[in-house]
Amino acid sequence: MKNNGLHIIRTSIVIAYALLFSYAAITKLMDYAQFRVQLQQSPILTTIAPLVAIGIPILELLFALGLFIKPLQTISLYGSLFLMSCFTVYIYQILNYSEFIPCSCGGILENMGWKTHLLVNIVFISLAILAILIKTPWQLQYKDSQYT
Amino acid sequence: MKTSLKKTLLLILSTLGLATITMIALFQITTLNRHQAQGFVRYYPPHLFSPDTIIDVGYNSYYPAGYYRDTLYFGNTTDPSHMLGLALTTLDTIHNQLTLPNIPFSIGNARLYVLENQLFLTEGHTPLILSGTVKERTLYVMDTLSYFQQAKPYSSNHLMLKIYDGSQSRLARKQLQPSNIKTAPHLLTKQQDGLFDMDGQLHITPTTRQLVYVYRYRNTIVLSDTTFTHTQTYHTIDTITKVQMELVKLPNHQTKFAKPPLVVNKNSAVTDSILFVHSALKSNNEEHMSLTSLSVIDLYDLNNGHYLYSGYIPNHNRQSISYLYIVGQQLYALFGSDLVCYTIHLPQQPPL
Numbered sequence: 001m002k003n004n005g006l007h008i009i010r011t012s013i014v015i016a017y018a019l020l021f022s023y024a025a026i027t028k029l030m031d032y033a034q035f036r037v038q039l040q041q042s043p044i045l046t047t048i049a050p051l052v053a054i055g056i057p058i059l060e061l062l063f064a065l066g067l068f069i070k071p072l073q074t075i076s077l078y079g080s081l082f083l084m085s086c087f088t089v090y091i092y093q094i095l096n097y098s099e100f101i102p103c104s105c106g107g108i109l110e111n112m113g114w115k116t117h118l119l120v121n122i123v124f125i126s127l128a129i130l131a132i133l134i135k136t137p138w139q140l141q142y143k144d145s146q147y148t
Numbered sequence: 149m150k151t152s153l154k155k156t157l158l159l160i161l162s163t164l165g166l167a168t169i170t171m172i173a174l175f176q177i178t179t180l181n182r183h184q185a186q187g188f189v190r191y192y193p194p195h196l197f198s199p200d201t202i203i204d205v206g207y208n209s210y211y212p213a214g215y216y217r218d219t220l221y222f223g224n225t226t227d228p229s230h231m232l233g234l235a236l237t238t239l240d241t242i243h244n245q246l247t248l249p250n251i252p253f254s255i256g257n258a259r260l261y262v263l264e265n266q267l268f269l270t271e272g273h274t275p276l277i278l279s280g281t282v283k284e285r286t287l288y289v290m291d292t293l294s295y296f297q298q299a300k301p302y303s304s305n306h307l308m309l310k311i312y313d314g315s316q317s318r319l320a321r322k323q324l325q326p327s328n329i330k331t332a333p334h335l336l337t338k339q340q341d342g343l344f345d346m347d348g349q350l351h352i353t354p355t356t357r358q359l360v361y362v363y364r365y366r367n368t369i370v371l372s373d374t375t376f377t378h379t380q381t382y383h384t385i386d387t388i389t390k391v392q393m394e395l396v397k398l399p400n401h402q403t404k405f406a407k408p409p410l411v412v413n414k415n416s417a418v419t420d421s422i423l424f425v426h427s428a429l430k431s432n433n434e435e436h437m438s439l440t441s442l443s444v445i446d447l448y449d450l451n452n453g454h455y456l457y458s459g460y461i462p463n464h465n466r467q468s469i470s471y472l473y474i475v476g477q478q479l480y481a482l483f484g485s486d487l488v489c490y491t492i493h494l495p496q497q498p499p500l
Contacts, residue, residue, distance in 0.1 A: 040433035043191060044175050049433055078163050085167030093175050129160055 006134045013131040014073065017080050018064040020124070025060035044093055059083055074132065081128040088121040188386050190431040190444065196459030197445070197479055197490040203239060205232060208484040212473035214262025215354075216282055220475060223260030228253075228269060231260060231285070234487070236475065247286040251276065263301045270307070272296035277307065277324065290324045302352040302374055308359055310350050316342030319350070319361065321374060332376040336361065337368075341403060345391040351418040358450065360423060362416040365391045365409055369423065369453065382453030385446060386429045388412045414443075417472035417479075422456070423448040424479070426469055443469045445479075457495065464488055 028035045032053070039049040063083065066076030095114055178189075210222040210232055219242075222232040233242040246260075248269070258271040262282060269278040269287055275295045278287035296309040297317065307322045311331070316338040320331040339345045348363040352374070361370040367388045372379040383389070393409030415426035425446045430439055441463050447456040461469060464483035471482040479490040 044178055048174065048177070078159065081160065082163045082167050085164050086171055089168050089171035093171060097175065125164075132156060132160060 010131045010134040013127045014067045014077070017077070017124070017128065017131075018067045021060040021064040021080065021083075025057040025064065028057045028060075042094075044090065056083075077128055077132050081125065081132070084121055084124050084128060088118065088125060091118045091121065188429075188431050189433050190385070190446065190458040192459065193457050193493075193495040195493050196447075196457055197461055197492060200478075200489045200491055201239065202464070203234065203241075203487045203489070205234070205241070205482075205485055205487050208470075210482065210485070211259075211471050212480065212482065213260040215473070215475050216262050216264060220473065220480065221260075221262040221282075223258075223269075225256060225258075228255055228258040228260065228271075231267075236478070244285055246280075248278065249287065249289055251289065259299070261299075261301050263304075266301065266304050268299075268301045268307070270296070270299035270301075272299060272309075277322075279304075279324075291322070291327060293327060294320075294322055294329055296320075296322075298350045300350050300352045302357050306374065308350060308352060308374065310336075310361075312343060317346040319359070319372075319376075321376070330376075332372070332379075335370055335372055335376060335379060339366070339391045340393065341395055344395060344403065344405070344409070345393060348413075349416050351416065351423075353418050353420045353450070356420045358420075360416075360418050360450065362413050362423070362425060364411060364413055365393060367412050369448070371450065371453070380453065382448070384413060384425060384427065384448070385431070385455045386412060386427065388429070415469060415472055417474045418450070419474050421450055422474075423450050424472060424474060426472060443481075445472075461488075461490070 036049065036053040039045050039053050042049070045052050059079070060083065063076045063079045066072040066079065069076075091114055095118070205222065207224070207226075209224050209226045211225065213221045213223040213231065215221070218236050220234045220236055222234070224230045224232070229246045229248050231244040231246055233244060234240075235242070246267070246269070251274075253271045253274040253276050257273050258269055258276075261268040261270065265282050267280045267282055267285070267287060270276070272295055275292060276289070277291040277294075277299065279290045279301075280287040294309060294311070296311045298310040299307045299322070300309075301307045305324050307324070309320045309322050309329070311318055311320050313331075317336055318331050318333065319335050320329050322329050336346055345365060346363070347365060348361055351360040351362070352358070353360065357374055359370075359372045359374055361372075363369070365388075367384040367386045369382045369384065370379065371382065388410060391409070394406035395403050396406045397403055411428040413425050414428045417424045425448065427444050427446050428439070434444075443461045443463070444458055445461055446458045448454065449456055461481055464481075464486055467483040467486075469481045469483060473480040473482075474492075477492050479492050481488050481490065
């Protein structure tokens with residue numbers, strides 16, 4: 001089992017993402033009104049805040065769920081990568097182009113500074129890329145079992 | 149295997165690219181919306197107003213009259229001969245008795261103003277303009293000729309008046325000695341009856357002596373110097389350019405609102421450079437919110453009329469703001485008999 005080590009890494013990343021996204025989505029939905037107000041006060045999202053307010057937690061939950069369904073795992077990883085990249089670009093925009101920096105990003109990791117947050121996001125992006133690059137072992141196994 | 153790796157890498161890069169493009173597009177859309185002022189969206193920098201101290205002034209009949217030498221003065225709507233001084237550094241209150249001439253006037257309509265070391269008591273129905281000094285606190289009759297709805301003194305010898313000439317409200321410059329009045333014919337514009345629809349608040353900026361008129365029922369702000377030579381019209385961020393009110397003439401010749409009119413600007417205050425407006429309207433990004441438990445204060449740059457920022461001031465003791473007054477970096481809001489002092493923190497970054 002040459003792929004076993006890589007498999008464990010990928011599974012760990014998948015679990016980490018699923019936990020992160022479900023936690024993020026649930027905290028947002030638990031205090032939805034607060035989250036919505038915070039988004040509306042963001043200098044970047046103001047106009048589309050209502051859409052984003054409901055869209056983000058739904059996407060997070062969908063991807064978290066998809067990560068545990070094996071045929072959907074890779075596509076969910078791409079989805080997670082997309083979402084995480086969006087968050088990262090958002091933080092970059094806030095830090096560099098915004099007229100003012102909002103109080104917090106709402107719900108999750110509230111006490112984390114914006115710069116730390118940027119770093120954590122970049123780590124998560126790298127992890128998602130790593131997980132995607134590790135070949136999907138069950139597909140190989142499936143193919144192996146087919147061809148043997 | 150090689151093509152598959154290439155494909156995966158390409159997919160990853162596309163995902164990253166798509167995310168970046170999405171966010172840049174969002175940022176562009178919002179920025180565009182803001183600067184074209186198409187939509188009506190407010191911007192809330194964090195902690196624009198942070199509350200400092202609460203002072204109980206005792207009665208809800210006080211209103212801010214002016215600021216002079218570290219003291220904020222208050223007039224009283226039920227007792228025009230009473231003046232309250234609040235020393236802003238020590239927060240000590242001083243109750244002053246004013247000596248008024250023995251002339252009957254409408255007490256509820258009298259308004260006290262403190263301008264530098266001068267005191268003015270104005271009452272437009274009798275009419276009556278009294279003046280004196282903060283030090284002596286004895287007021288003398290200066291004028292009994294000009295009727296007015298509002299008066300704002302801006303020098304020891306001049307006041308800006310808002311008068312009603314029978315067809316509409318107008319602004320006029322009143323000189324006390326020798327008595328003279330000059331009306332600005334076109335500064336204010338009539339949209340309906342010329343009285344109710346033109347209601348608003350008249351301000352004179354503290355040192356630049358700029359006239360600022362904020363309409364109550366439309367999104368218009370009129371700026372002018374006190375000689376009416378350089379005038380400007382600006383708009384608040386909402387979209388109410390036309391007054392929305394329905395008036396009925398009663399058989400006894402009284403005019404009344406057929407239904408409550410749409411209030412745009414509830415209250416306002418000025419510094420030399422910034423106009424503070426307590427708006428009654430919700431923006432697109434406040435649709436779900438109720439403005440009954442808080443007040444939205446919008447800030448405008450008086451040099452160019454541009455909208456700057458907004459901040460919330462929550463109700464105090466379930467009361468909304470009755471008066472606003474700005475001294476330097478401090479905003480004073482009266483909620484009935486409680487005066488709450490806020491420090492204004494303008495964002496560091498200049499607007500885009």
